[in-house]
Amino acid sequence: MTNPQGIALRFGEGRISGVLATGLGGLSLLAVLCFRFPSLLTTADLRAVYPVPLLRTVLFAALLLALAFAALSLLLARRAQLGLAGLALTGAAIALGGAWVETPDAVAPRRGLGLDWFVLDLLLLALVFVPLERAFARLREQRVLRLGFATDVAHFFASHVLVQVTVLLTMAPAALLFRGAALDGLHAAVRAQPLWLQVFEAIFVADLFQYAAHRTMHAVPWLWRFHAVHHSSRAMDWLAGSRLHLVDIVVVRAFSFLPLYALGFDERALLAYVLFVSFHAVWIHANWRFELRALSPFLVTPAFHHWHHAADAEAIDKNYAANLPVLDMLFGTYVDNAGRWPQRYGVVGKPLPQGFLAQHLYPFIAPPKS
Numbered sequence: 001m002t003n004p005q006g007i008a009l010r011f012g013e014g015r016i017s018g019v020l021a022t023g024l025g026g027l028s029l030l031a032v033l034c035f036r037f038p039s040l041l042t043t044a045d046l047r048a049v050y051p052v053p054l055l056r057t058v059l060f061a062a063l064l065l066a067l068a069f070a071a072l073s074l075l076l077a078r079r080a081q082l083g084l085a086g087l088a089l090t091g092a093a094i095a096l097g098g099a100w101v102e103t104p105d106a107v108a109p110r111r112g113l114g115l116d117w118f119v120l121d122l123l124l125l126a127l128v129f130v131p132l133e134r135a136f137a138r139l140r141e142q143r144v145l146r147l148g149f150a151t152d153v154a155h156f157f158a159s160h161v162l163v164q165v166t167v168l169l170t171m172a173p174a175a176l177l178f179r180g181a182a183l184d185g186l187h188a189a190v191r192a193q194p195l196w197l198q199v200f201e202a203i204f205v206a207d208l209f210q211y212a213a214h215r216t217m218h219a220v221p222w223l224w225r226f227h228a229v230h231h232s233s234r235a236m237d238w239l240a241g242s243r244l245h246l247v248d249i250v251v252v253r254a255f256s257f258l259p260l261y262a263l264g265f266d267e268r269a270l271l272a273y274v275l276f277v278s279f280h281a282v283w284i285h286a287n288w289r290f291e292l293r294a295l296s297p298f299l300v301t302p303a304f305h306h307w308h309h310a311a312d313a314e315a316i317d318k319n320y321a322a323n324l325p326v327l328d329m330l331f332g333t334y335v336d337n338a339g340r341w342p343q344r345y346g347v348v349g350k351p352l353p354q355g356f357l358a359q360h361l362y363p364f365i366a367p368p369k370s
């Protein structure tokens with residue numbers, strides 16, 4: 001498949017229902033495994049706050065929908081593979097306990113993998129962004145299952161399943177650097193401010209450090225090899241931002257976290273910051289039609305970040321900010337192409353390999369940026 005627009009899915013052919021049955025069946029199976037093996041597969045922090053009855057209801061609904069879509073696909077589709085795959089995954093989830101799956105009596109308080117975070121975040125983001133992109137797409141012909149979709153799901157999977165490792169590595173440099181520093185007075189002064197002000201300050205200082213790290217990733221050839229993975233997407237949508245080398249994730253986030261750690265914001269402000277930047281990072285990659293000119297001087301919009309991903313000559317090494325365009329205006333890297341969108345996305349020159357593993361090996365075997 002070389003067309004970046006991807007596989008065409010039309011109503012009445014049984015492929016949409018087949019994809020939905022496979023996706024919901026697969027996620028349901030993973031959810032059942034999370035219930036059965038929580039200490040191994042789920043994140044300790046999330047485990048502590050789960051509304052379990054609600055999650056079981058959602059799982060029940062997902063299983064019912066998966067079965068209904070599988071049946072519909074088998075009725076409509078000329079080829080039965082997708083419907084059968086959906087049926088097999090859903091059947092396996094039900095055989096392992098379904099929505100009534102038993103959980104162990106005692107759960108070891110250890111850090112497990114983030115499989116629960118993967119299932120919930122993928123489901124939530126798909127529910128929000130797939131309908132939004134269908135309604136407000138810039139490229140209406142681009143499909144949900146566009147070129148590189150499976151690769152980006154693999155990146156999404158890895159970054160979520162390994163979330164506790166990357167969070168630890170993200171925080172370690174700040175903890176090492178400021179170990180023994182007398183910051184209590186500063187922390188008390190920062191926390192004495194209103195929460196909303198702390199959230200704005202956190203966004204500003206973290207994006208300032210993110211700008212420096214991101215620009216360095218572009219400027220230093222051996223670092224660019226890691227960051228080029230993010231730029232290798234030829235189709236932009238809600239999932240494209242997930243394409244990040246794990247080294248890129250840790251390096252840029254660890255650097256952005258330094259001022260957050262040093263200033264010692266209130267935990268509620270940090271939580272609001274994390275929720276905002278997580279959702280915002282997905283949205284700025286979305287296949288989203290509106291330019292939002294009134295907002296664009298103050299907040300990074302999809303148009304702003306799409307130009308960062310553009311392969312058009314005028315936009316190379318521009319628009320580094322993740323949240324605040326003013327940083328690019330200040331440092332001379334701002335490109336504002338009102339009324340226009342990039343002609344194409346991706347890295348200039350030889351394309352990167354496709355596939356999660358090949359892209360993770362790429363920085364270690366590829367020639368540096370000339």
Ligand SMILES: [Zn+2]
Pocket residue numbers: 214218227231308
């Ligand atoms: Zn970049």
Ligand SMILES: [Zn+2]
Pocket residue numbers: 230241285305309
């Ligand atoms: Zn991006």
